Amino acid sequence: MSEEKKISIHGQWSSRWSFILAATGSAVGLGNIWKFPYITGEYGGGAFVIVYLFCVALIGIPIMMAEVMLGRRGRQSPINTMRTLAKEEGRHGIWSWIGWMGVLAGFLILSYYAVIAGWALAYVFRVGSGMIQASDSAGVQAIFSELVSDPEKLLAWHTLFMALTMVVVARGVKQGLEKAVRLLMPLLLILLLVLVGYAMNTGHFNDAIDFLFKPDFSKLTAGAILTAMGHAFFTLSLGMGAIMIYGSYLPANASIAQTSIIISVADTLVALLAGLAIFPVVFSFPDLTPGAGPGLIFQTLPLAFANMPGGLIFGTLFFILIVVAAWTSSISLIEPAVAWLIENRGMTRVSAAVWSGLATWLVGIATVLSFSHWAFDFNFLGTVKHNGVFDILDILTANIMLPLGGLFIAVFAGWMMKQKHSKEELALNHSYRLWWFLIRYVAPVLVLVIILNLFGLI
Numbered sequence: 001m002s003e004e005k006k007i008s009i010h011g012q013w014s015s016r017w018s019f020i021l022a023a024t025g026s027a028v029g030l031g032n033i034w035k036f037p038y039i040t041g042e043y044g045g046g047a048f049v050i051v052y053l054f055c056v057a058l059i060g061i062p063i064m065m066a067e068v069m070l071g072r073r074g075r076q077s078p079i080n081t082m083r084t085l086a087k088e089e090g091r092h093g094i095w096s097w098i099g100w101m102g103v104l105a106g107f108l109i110l111s112y113y114a115v116i117a118g119w120a121l122a123y124v125f126r127v128g129s130g131m132i133q134a135s136d137s138a139g140v141q142a143i144f145s146e147l148v149s150d151p152e153k154l155l156a157w158h159t160l161f162m163a164l165t166m167v168v169v170a171r172g173v174k175q176g177l178e179k180a181v182r183l184l185m186p187l188l189l190i191l192l193l194v195l196v197g198y199a200m201n202t203g204h205f206n207d208a209i210d211f212l213f214k215p216d217f218s219k220l221t222a223g224a225i226l227t228a229m230g231h232a233f234f235t236l237s238l239g240m241g242a243i244m245i246y247g248s249y250l251p252a253n254a255s256i257a258q259t260s261i262i263i264s265v266a267d268t269l270v271a272l273l274a275g276l277a278i279f280p281v282v283f284s285f286p287d288l289t290p291g292a293g294p295g296l297i298f299q300t301l302p303l304a305f306a307n308m309p310g311g312l313i314f315g316t317l318f319f320i321l322i323v324v325a326a327w328t329s330s331i332s333l334i335e336p337a338v339a340w341l342i343e344n345r346g347m348t349r350v351s352a353a354v355w356s357g358l359a360t361w362l363v364g365i366a367t368v369l370s371f372s373h374w375a376f377d378f379n380f381l382g383t384v385k386h387n388g389v390f391d392i393l394d395i396l397t398a399n400i401m402l403p404l405g406g407l408f409i410a411v412f413a414g415w416m417m418k419q420k421h422s423k424e425e426l427a428l429n430h431s432y433r434l435w436w437f438l439i440r441y442v443a444p445v446l447v448l449v450i451i452l453n454l455f456g457l458i
């Protein structure tokens with residue numbers, strides 16, 4: 001049956017491992033190293049982390065399997081995949097809107113993601129030049145605020161990062177990317193372990209463990225729960241078709257359950273390690289606070305490096321790896337749009353990449369300005385946010401669009417698709433029933449309850 005299945009016009013991964021690496025490359029990114037620590041800090045630690053872990057297990061993994069499955073069955077961009085599958089199942093064409101919303105979400109996420117990746121790029125040079133080596137914590141904070149309050153600098157780094165992204169996308173996801181991920185992801189893991197080793201000796205490692213794993217459920221606001229769930233989607237690259245399109249390049253005989261679990265576990269590990277590397281440093285400097293916001297890792301990690309033997313080299317390497325991690329994620333944010341432009345507008349891959357990249361770059365300017373001229377404060381369900389448009393884009397995409405996309409994916413896979421089809425695609429024995437239960441009831445109900453809770457409806 002599966003042997004007759006056609007291959008996507010965009011190509012196919014050379015093996016199951018290439019898919020795992022590419023999807024892990026998509027999942028592991030700024031979400032793990034930059035976002036997870038700072039939102040955990042903002043929402044008070046332990047209880048937030050536990051909700052996030054539950055969401056990964058109960059919502060994330062089953063939806064990842066659904067996305068890979070739909071992608072591999074449809075073998076096209078998410079928009080066309082959903083249209084084809086809806087037709088195959090005798091359902092309304094409106095299901096292709098999952099793809100449209102995904103394209104929009106990916107585009108909006110990349111517009112700010114590239115700006116933050118630009119910060120990391122700037123830090124490669126700041127750390128590498130020794131500028132940070134000589135600084136104390138006040139100095140490190142000054143270097144950060146000087147960078148983000150200068151829109152011209154941010155624009156330059158944003159432009160450079162977008163160019164890097166579009167070069168890879170233009171060459172096709174397979175070329176170059178597979179190799180880069182294979183080499184650099186293990187290196188990132190090793191360096192994270194080195195940093196955790198350093199953090200263990202700061203004298204505040206136990207404080208960090210307590211902060212990350214001792215839940216104080218009184219801190220669990222509706223905003224915290226929603227953000228934890230949104231982050232589970234964000235960090236696993238779910239809910240917008242990124243994993244779906246990577247799944248569309250997956251060889252027919254690879255196990256979807258096994259690959260999805262490997263990707264999710266690896267992603268979660270990297271996030272927890274990042275937390276264990278960062279919070280001990282935060283707690284050893286009285287003028288740093290866990291709730292520092294998006295600047296958190298840029299104000300803490302350089303301090304750890306400044307105080308560590310070989311810190312100049314490790315520090316530079318570490319920021320290079322953050323850039324690489326962001327790079328392998330950003331291409332997956334735009335790939336669904338590019339694939340659609342190729343399929344439906346007859347564009348070449350290069351011009352599809354150029355046009356979608358230019359549009360994203362332009363929208364990114366709103367984020368560039370969010371840390372200076374356009375900065376404003378607002379209250380998001382009890383948490384004060386300081387960076388105007390950037391925070392709004394982040395909340396809109398991660399906390400609303402991705403969970404909604406995931407909800408519709410779960411409903412389609414669990415309720416609209418014939419059981420025979422999902423069974424055939426997943427090729428599981430007894431564990432199929434577990435997935436079936438999670439995708440039909442647990443995942444959609446949890447997403448709905450959390451969203452409705454937000455509006456005070458439950």
Ligand code: TRP
Pocket residue numbers: 026027028029030031032106109233234235236237238239240242329330332333402
């Ligand atoms: N998961 C990536 C990170 O944690 C970001 C990302 C890549 C993403 N592709 C995505 C987020 C698709 C949502 C949807 O940095």
